[in-house]
Amino acid sequence: MLDTPEAVVEALRENHERPHGLARTVTAEELVEAAEVFDKPDVLVTALLELMTAYEFTGEQRKSPVAFARILKLWDTAPDSFSPYEAHQVFWRFKWVTTSLLQVPEMPLATIGGWVDQMRERYEAAGHGVQPVAAMRYHLAQHTGTGVPDAYDLWATRPRTELSDCEACETRHHAWYQVTAGDDAKALALWRPVLDGEQGCSEEPQMSQARALLPLLRTGRTDEARSHHLTGYRKVRGNTGMQAEVGLHLEFCALSRNEGRGLEILAENRPLFEATGAPLDRLGFLTGAEVLLARLVEDGHDTTAVAGPPGRDWTAAELLAHVRAEAEPLAAAFDARNGTSTVGDRRRDRLARRPLLDEPLPLGLRAAATVRATTPTAPATAAPAAARTAIPDDYAALVREARRMSRDGHPGDSRLWTRIAERRAAGGAAHDDTLGPEDLLRAELAEHEAQKHWLDDRHVQGAAELATAVAHFERLDMPWHALSARARTLAWATSPSPRDDEPAPDRAATRTALDELLRAVDKQLAETPFDGEPLGEAEAAFGADLRAERTLAYLSIRYSAAFAAYQELLAALGRAARDGGDGAGGKVEEADVDALTERFEEAVGTLRAEATRLGYPHQSANARQFVADMLGRRGAMADAERELRAALQDLEAAGRPWRRPRPSALLAQILLAQDRPQEAVELLHAAIADAVAYDDTSFALAPTYMLLGHASSHLGDHNGAVRHLSEAAARFDQAGDPGEATDARLQLAMVLGRSGRNADAVAVLESVLADEAASGADERALAQARLTLGRGLRELEEYLPAAEELLRLADTVAGWPEEDRAVLTLVAAEAATTLALADRWDAADTAYARAVAAHAEAPNPPLVCLMMREFARLTMQRHDSDGEEGAQAVDTALEHLTRADAVLDALPPGEEGFAAWYERGEIHYRRARVLAEAGRFDEALPEAEAAIATHEGGGEEGELARAEAVRVAALIEGNGLERTHEAIARLTTAAAHCRNSGHPEAAEVLDALRQEFLSR
Secondary structure (H helix, E strand, O other), X not given: OOOOHHHHHHHHHHHHOOOOOHHHHHHHHHHHHHHHOOOOHHHXXXXXXXXXXXXXXXXXXXXXXXXHHHHHHHHHHOHHHOOHHHHHXXXXXHHHHHHHHHOOOOOOHHHHHHHHHHHHHHHHHOXXXXXXXXXXXXXXXXXXXXXXXXXXXXXXXXXXXXXXXXXXXXXXXXHHHHHHOOOHXXXXXXXXXXXXXXXXXXXXXXXXXXXXXXXXXXXXOHHHHHHHHHHHHHHXXXXXHHHHHHHHHHHHHHHOOOHHHHHHHHHHOHHHHHOOOOHHHHHHHHHHHHHHHHHHHHOOXXXXXXXXXXXXXXXXXXHHHHHHHHHHHHHHHHHHHHXXXXXXXXXXXXXXXXXXXXXXXXXXXXXXXXXXXXXXXXXXXXXXXXXXXXXOOOHHHHHHXXXXXXXXXXXXXXXXXXXXXXXXXXXXXXXXXHHOOHHHHHHHHXXXXXXXXXXXXXXXXXXXXXXXXXXXXXXXXXXXXXXXXHHHHHHHHOOOOOOOOOOOOOHHHHHHHHHHHHHHHHHHHHHOOOOOOOOOHHHHOOHHHHHHHHHHHHHHHHHHHHHHXXXXXXXXXXXXXXXXXXXXOEEXXXXXXXXXXXXXXXHHHHHHHHHHHHOOHXXXXXXXXXXHHHHHHOOOHHHHHHHHHHHHHHHHHXXXXXXXXXXXXXXXXXXXXXXXXXXXXXXXXXXXXXXXXXXXXXXXXXXXXXXXXXXXXXXXXXXXXXXXXXXXXXXHXXXXXXXXXXXXXXXXXXXXXXXXXXHHHHHHHHHHHOOHHHHOOOHHHHHHHHHHHHHHHHHOOOHHHHHHHHHHHHHHHOOOOHHHHHHHHHHHHHHHHHHHHOOOHHHXXXXXXXXXXXXXXXXXXXXXXXXXXXXHHHHHHHXXXXXXXXXXXXXXXXXXXXHHHHHHHOOOOOOOOOOHHHHHHHHHHHHHHHHXXXXXXXXXXXXXXXXXXXXXXXXXXXXXXXXXXXXXXXXXXXXXXXOHHHXXXXXXXXXXXXXXXOOHHHHHHHHHHHHHHHOO
């Protein structure tokens, strides 16, 4: 009931605490009406100022000048009704009015100029400096494009006053002036204090982050651009007062080739299409949307479904036409009002911009909306864009080059075989008799198709294509090639497909068939020498290369045998490790593993020996890779490293550098296991560079980038780790592997969190958890992600969203098996503390009780004790210690600490399993703080000394906690008990102890307090 002025004031206070939005604005309007009823101009002043604030921060600037006119009238008629703060606000908000009037194209420039003139008159009459007036004249000039340099100089050269914009906002304006002048580097140098977090306000850094995105891209600072997009967008998302900034993020997505992310942002901000209270900012939003939509339509995605104004469905082309139909006349209205073309020119400049990157900038986010662009889409942050194998125009030359590259094992042959198949399908392939029978080409193409199916995990289709190839080779009387294709079919059959629609491998049957094939190989060796006469017309097509063709086919068979033996041994070892020796096919006996190991060693030994005898060291390198992998799995890292380095030497001897990526990547894993991240990083960069340079599209770049991110994080290169893990996530997305993409993002979030970039980590985790079903992650991985998200939000002081995440997680883990019940204790305790931080005390008390109950079933003493100590701290923070309410707070805080003592007392001696000394010391420390805040210094000092003594029991680990306890004891002693000399003596001894134990920073803190006491 708003039936008294006091009730209105209380309602104004409550409304002021609400987040900006329609509800707060409507309530503010209602409260102005309620205040008008009373003959209390001071209440009306407060209500009007609150209303003006609501308009300013919810994009309703069109209405703001009317509220300010009423404030000015009250200022002139009842100045005593204004508090000192409100009097200051009268002059401060002249600036709001000027910028609000600029937002409205119907408002004549003369009227705006009149407001600026009145602002100057009132400032001078009140004795205020006129730098803010010069700032308003600059903003007017910057908007119209008239006299900008002079207006900037008049503003920038004047000294700041108490009514100047905050430093962060002025920094934004100085930087933006340089951007519009074309000097991105100077702008970014000016922006550094804001972008680095040294300067800030309610609007910063998010406004600067949005404006700095394109300058950062244009200057090649893509890591910073990614970070400022992640953190800045979260702060403007859905905010009607930040329409222009949302538009800038949309434009960034379009120009960094992240159109899918742009569509997601468009969907999240659909209500902004209906926000019309700030026309100039609306034009900024519409223009950003138009940049994105124009890119989509230009790339052929005109029929893609997109989110537009509510009430109907939209395609990209339809929404583009709708946005353009509103934005063009709106820009023209501003230009008509201003008498210049500046607003329209700036809009046209934005629309004319082209993407600033050749390939998408990996953002580390999982975008719900995906767009398959017709431009290059494979991200490459650690290597140049993939080299393309040259494709001859002449068909016969094309076939000969494909055969040559295949014989050399060059991965670029894949592109040539694809082109051959395309030309045959299109009827543009005139067969040349010099190429041999057409069935030979059909067999080769079938092999190529089989390889593509294998790489795409379609093993059944791959086997079918190989069967086709075998049939062709047999008709052509090419036994070596037929045997090679059969061997590959059998080898592939030993490897399980991840597809549910493909049968599990029958390795025993495959082993038998492969042994039979190897006997046929021995027979063929006796009958057909590698350098003998061709058996049929097809082999004659290879001419002088006949021996090489037969030898390579033979070694391919040996490779297939080694691969099959490797896969069978790997599966047996996996079953033994997973099931303790009791797998699905029965008990995996040690003798079985020994037999499979012997078979594996024989197969790789034969492959290596034959490759060496026949002069093909690249196949010896393959054998070494198999051996190294097995050695690594068994922990023989030094032996594995030796084999892989020898493999790389074999490839060097073979003149086949395009085969280096796989052994290089495997060696990097071995080196990482030996804690040698620098060498691993160098090898992984080399592997990626080789794969790119030699057009190896089969090399798994996504896991390589993931490993590179892992290695970079171990090296302390957090920026590199973020870049590579973002790349990995994007590539896993493109490959249709959501589970691996989520894993990469979870690692990315961990790296971001460890490097202090919590806001970035939160943005990544929010994208992972936006659609849990689509993430491909298991329940426990998602639970860890939600816990990390909750903690990250808490670090950002977004306490209520953090608590919501933790409560949701608590409900999830409550259903986990009994052996995992301790997780519920942890989550409930963190949720309780976070709810208390959010000032939701009723809910916090409920979560507290849940944590205590969970602890009774599944103890987690450190977390529960921490919760109880935090409740003691926050309870005191919530109330002053004076009065009845304060006394209750002290009792409540002490009760929490008594409970914490009881948690530790209940533990059996010696069975704590954690640093119990630390927990007991922190309880004493917190009790000392509570008692000191209550003025009970005689009781507080013994608790502080108990904290000191307890932390001493922690040895080196307890030094910093001990120093802090000494500081508090000295404060109690010197300030509370007025025993200054004793406090000085305590601090002198403790500071010397800190210096001797290697903690100079702690010593400096104690010395500073000691000096303060000495100066009294």
